[in-house]
Amino acid sequence: MSQRLRVDIVRTEAQLQEFIDLPWQLHPAHLHMPIMEETIRSWFHNSADHPGRIDLVLVRDQEGAARARSTVHTHDAFEQRLGTPTLFFGATEFADHACLETLTAWAAERGRSMGKQQLLGPVALDGQERCGVITSGFSQPTFMDQPWNPSRVPDSFEALGFERWTEGATWSVDLTRAPLRRPEAAELDARGVELVQLRRRDVDGILPEIAAAVNEAMGRQHYFTPMDEQQFAASVKDLSIMLDLEIVGLLRDRATGRIASHFICIPNISPAVREARGRMRLWDQAKLLVRNRRYRREALLLVQGTRAEHEGQGLLSMLSQEVMSRLREKGYRRLLVTFIVEENRGSSRQFERVGGAPLHGTTFYRMDLTGTREAPVVS
Numbered sequence: 001m002s003q004r005l006r007v008d009i010v011r012t013e014a015q016l017q018e019f020i021d022l023p024w025q026l027h028p029a030h031l032h033m034p035i036m037e038e039t040i041r042s043w044f045h046n047s048a049d050h051p052g053r054i055d056l057v058l059v060r061d062q063e064g065a066a067r068a069r070s071t072v073h074t075h076d077a078f079e080q081r082l083g084t085p086t087l088f089f090g091a092t093e094f095a096d097h098a099c100l101e102t103l104t105a106w107a108a109e110r111g112r113s114m115g116k117q118q119l120l121g122p123v124a125l126d127g128q129e130r131c132g133v134i135t136s137g138f139s140q141p142t143f144m145d146q147p148w149n150p151s152r153v154p155d156s157f158e159a160l161g162f163e164r165w166t167e168g169a170t171w172s173v174d175l176t177r178a179p180l181r182r183p184e185a186a187e188l189d190a191r192g193v194e195l196v197q198l199r200r201r202d203v204d205g206i207l208p209e210i211a212a213a214v215n216e217a218m219g220r221q222h223y224f225t226p227m228d229e230q231q232f233a234a235s236v237k238d239l240s241i242m243l244d245l246e247i248v249g250l251l252r253d254r255a256t257g258r259i260a261s262h263f264i265c266i267p268n269i270s271p272a273v274r275e276a277r278g279r280m281r282l283w284d285q286a287k288l289l290v291r292n293r294r295y296r297r298e299a300l301l302l303v304q305g306t307r308a309e310h311e312g313q314g315l316l317s318m319l320s321q322e323v324m325s326r327l328r329e330k331g332y333r334r335l336l337v338t339f340i341v342e343e344n345r346g347s348s349r350q351f352e353r354v355g356g357a358p359l360h361g362t363t364f365y366r367m368d369l370t371g372t373r374e375a376p377v378v379s
Helices: 013-026 036-044 074-082 097-113 150-158 185-188 198-220 229-235 272-274 282-291 316-329 345-352
Strands: 006-008 054-060 064-072 086-094 118-121 163-174 193-195 248-253 259-267 296-308 334-341 356-367
Touching: 006 097, 013 036, 013 054, 013 064, 013 086, 036 054, 054 097, 064 097, 074 086, 086 097, 097 118, 097 150, 150 356, 163 345, 185 193, 198 259, 198 296, 248 316, 259 316, 296 316, 316 345, 334 345, 334 356
Parallel strands: 086 118, 296 334
Antiparallel strands: 006 054, 054 064, 064 086, 118 356, 163 334, 163 356, 193 248, 248 259, 259 296
8 A cells, every 4th residue: 555554443532523524525425424423422432232342443644643543343143043153343534545544454353363354334323233335326325224325336346345335225215206195994904903092192112112123024134133122121211202203103913902004204304414513412413303304205105014023914015005005195295215225126016106206226345364365464
């Protein structure tokens, strides 16, 4: 490498601020989707509900300027699900190829010293290990849980020998043109389910039921690690203040009383988070939703799924039609959908039927650490 680069573990508040600020120096402000500053600080102060070790690192040039950043972390439950000792990385941003090469060399050395057999990322530090890299749609801003990156990012990962893992796409649905049909009561009756009418006072009590339904529906996906009650509580901390209850779709099995299918949306507050540069707490977000109708033009689908015993009945298709109809009635013009993996055609097909289209291609990257291939030398 022509540049002399070094890797520093973040140990001070000043270094932490460099870690937080770096992406704004690398990316256009109208495209970059920041991680909440409060979340990053919780990683540094070991107050995050993450079941493993976390290190934040910076890559510096010979003048000492920060040129790249990443986390490296462990996640025992996800590693067991993968069946391969894995060191995970995330929140990864870099100025150029040499910076990623340096990060990779450092992470590979760290991984091997820990007995890990692969690197995998970029993934978020939560129970579901979301995020990844976008591989297309670079002119379109991303949204919550999906960082934006330029086209050089996947190019650099692949030039270093990383392989794509779990490719997918985010989706966009124009609700003003979508052909929608709400399910009739007789259709729901025939399947033994009913729509749940949520009230504000019911939300906290029903969250554990939703957690169980999400775990069961998503647990069949290889990239998803079921969450225990504590992890789920952390992932939905104060979520009840964010929910527009009319766009939270739940179908309950009348016989068992359990949630059979779920299609849960929130208003898309990504533009506000971007404008605030990630310096926003959930209560601030809630105030925005109340005061500014601008953030009720788009909705974001957080999670969707159906329990195994109810698959094949078309429940999710009917529920999505119901919720998208409600969204349109309330004035929402677009539904944004977090990434759907390629093999999950059932989930993407329901959006194709109403005129939806992929917005960004997505992927994670893995690198085998057991081969004879030498890692790049760090200057």
